[in-house]
Amino acid sequence: MADTTLTWLGHSAFRLDTSRGKRIYIDPFLNGNPKCPEDELEPERADIVAVTHGHGDHVGDTVDIAKKHGSTVVAIVELSGWLGKQGVDDDKLPAPNKGGTVDVGGVKFTVVNAFHTGSAPDGSYGGEPAGFVVTTEDGKKLYFAGDTCVFGDMQLIGRIYEPDVAIVPIGDHYTMGPKEASVAIELLGVKRVVPCHWGTFGLLTGTPDQLDVPAGVTVERLQPGDSITV
Numbered sequence: 221m222a223d224t225t226l227t228w229l230g231h232s233a234f235r236l237d238t239s240r241g242k243r244i245y246i247d248p249f250l251n252g253n254p255k256c257p258e259d260e261l262e263p264e265r266a267d268i269v270a271v272t273h274g275h276g277d278h279v280g281d282t283v284d285i286a287k288k289h290g291s292t293v294v295a296i297v298e299l300s301g302w303l304g305k306q307g308v309d310d311d312k313l314p315a316p317n318k319g320g321t322v323d324v325g326g327v328k329f330t331v332v333n334a335f336h337t338g339s340a341p342d343g344s345y346g347g348e349p350a351g352f353v354v355t356t357e358d359g360k361k362l363y364f365a366g367d368t369c370v371f372g373d374m375q376l377i378g379r380i381y382e383p384d385v386a387i388v389p390i391g392d393h394y395t396m397g398p399k400e401a402s403v404a405i406e407l408l409g410v411k412r413v414v415p416c417h418w419g420t421f422g423l424l425t426g427t428p429d430q431l432d433v434p435a436g437v438t439v440e441r442l443q444p445g446d447s448i449t450v
Contacts, residue, residue, distance in 0.1 A: 296316065297315040298347030301315070374404050378408040
């Protein structure tokens with residue numbers, strides 16, 4: 221059986237390839253993302269796209285990818301409504317809300333809280349920003365925090381879902397910076413962390429080297445295009 225791998229595409233964009241062959245894009249801001257590797261700009265296939273919230277640097281290429289590849293798109297219900305109006309097939313929009321879980325071909329997406337602002341790319345209402353706990357077919361669990369500040373109930377996310385890997389923003393200015401992200405990591409109780417939402421633009425000054433994490437926690441210092449095995 222193949223490994224489940226997570227590839228950082230710069231900013232908050234990721235490609236998740238499961239051991240059973242599912243290809244999933246999370247927040248696929250590819251074209252227009254100055255850190256996205258050139259050979260990742262045009263996905264060759266995409267079974268599922270998951271979008272944490274409606275800002276353009278997270279919705280990114282979602283509509284084009286879904287139309288081209290017939291992808292199922294997992295996004296909170298109001299953002300799903302907006303995506304449907306952009307031409308994404310309504311039958312491919314399960315449209316969960318916070319606390320809910322949807323199963324897409326054996327991969328489960330649980331919508332969890334995030335604290336951020338939000339709108340669809342055209343400024344219309346796109347529901348509240350969220351995070352995802354993604355559980356692959358073989359039981360690997362990844363927590364994508366989305367854009368957020370640190371909040372105490374991250375401890376509940378760690379307690380309930382026990383993620384194998386947490387993907388957290390660290391860039392500061394628009395999300396939590398390294399100081400706050402370090403506390404988030406402690407609250408989550410995870411042993412592996414992938415920092416994201418850093419280095420894309422000049423305002424995002426936080427770096428992985430500024431994280432102060434508990435002993436035994438591995439910080440995966442990825443560069444865009446790098447992958448880890450989950």
